[in-house]
Amino acid sequence: MPKTTADRDARRDAKRAVKEAERAGKQARKLASSLPEPAKSRVKSVASAERRRIVIVKREADRVPYAARRAARRSSARLERVSVRYGTAGGRASSADASRTGGAAKSIERQRKQVKRPSNMAIVSGFRTLFSAITTPTDQERARKTAKERVRRMNRGD
Template sequence: MPKSGTDREARRAASKAVKQAERAQKQARKLASSLPEPARSKLGRAATAERRRIVILKRDADRMPFAVRRAAKRSSSRLERVAVRYGSAGGRASSAGSSRRGSSAKAIERQRTQVEQPSKMAILSGVRTIFTTITTPTDQERARKTAKERLRRMERRN
């Protein structure tokens, strides 16, 4: 029996939803790696559980595309909720409404960016401090320089 255009569209939508769920799962794993330990393990477990579901969904995509699409979207949103809960938002939904704006993977990626920002800032501030200590002249060097400048001014006047 030939498959209709509607079937193809449903299968395409299902495979697209599964791919988005896979991306969300990948971003959740990345977010977990940048979190402190209690949150890391909880988010890691959630990502692993969703990964198992996604593998099963991938197999069933041809047989029941509508159910697969719905389940994949549900899986993405679960991952997003867990990411918001354990991410830098501290339980507040800093990416509230992100599902309406786009994919869950993007929302989880934003959470990861927020989590990594303080550590990046600390590193950058340390580098700046080291650079400043290296390039800032000591009092002795500054005194030498001003003495040279005074000497030059005196020589110019004479």
């Protein structure tokens, strides 16, 4: 049976949806690694379950493209939902229809970056404190410097 353009388009769309679901899965696993323990295990378990589904869907993409596309998008949506639930957005999705527009991976990535932000801020704050402690002169050094300046002024006759 010859392949029509509609069949090719359907297979192409299915493969594109599978790729997007794989990207979302990868971002979900990265998100899990940056979460604290109770949420980490839950996100990891959902990500591994969806990974298995995506592998099955990937095999079926050529044979039943419409069902494969639907299943891949469903997996993306599940991964996005779990990232919103355990990320820092407080249960709100960054974009309501991200999984339909192919942005589930981006949405999960935003969640991951949001989760990492407080720890990054703590690190930067620690470095700033350390740097200011090193570069700020002590009271003795400041007193020595002002004494030297007074002696120089007296010698110049100011």
